[in-house]
Amino acid sequence: MNKERFDKGLEIRRSVLGAEYVDKSIQNADDFNMPMQELVTEYCWGEVWGRPGLPKKTRSMLNLAMITALNRPHELKLHVRGALNNGLTKEEIQEVFLQTAIYCGVPAAIDSFRSAKEVFEEMDQK
Template sequence: MDEVPGNSARYRSGLAVRRSVLGDRHVDRAANAATDFDRPFQNLITEAAWGTVWARPGFTRRERSIVTLALLAALGHDEEVAMHVRATANTGASRDDICEAFLHVAIYAGVPAANRAFKIAKGVFSEMDESQNVHAR
């Protein structure tokens, strides 16, 4: 973790992928909120999650988005579910894809986890739809 961020190709690749999936606003907000205490964590997730896993060629961004949502929902990581539902606007995962992922969660991880995930997604969709309606006016 002593490496200066931005020096490794994996970090630079991860930052580009992270920005393309989550959006500049989210990534900038996370970077600006980082302190000396958690900056190593931000660097780690940029390099490992985004520069290693999300940058791999085996799955499309849509597929990674669906898998990520199912895992986060199954584990009950509500804030991350909401963030990744928003990110589907950039990954190509549809609302039908998300529904199918959460149906799998219901069977393999439990109905309460899926119920919570559906509730979160509905709230995020409502926010996204309202935002689009405001911008369309």
């Protein structure tokens, strides 16, 4: 593991997903899944998210579309929060999901709208 890239990834991951969530994920890791936490933090967040070619807001839009296409609602909810942290508005998230309805399928987009609405309601209650 590259400590410098891991630390950079940890900083980016915390800023997007929230320190509480990220720290809990790492603290709850055991010998079995810690290598995955390290891999995700170092390469996904440190190497790719840390590149200068795209702003975080654009990366969030891409993630919402790809996660919708893959139909991964748990990850989608996490990345809806991240997208809001990266400056996306609800209207921009809505547009991403409308776009995915055409290219990924209406059922996938409907599930994403449903998941995002749950996140918005949870966040509004806080």
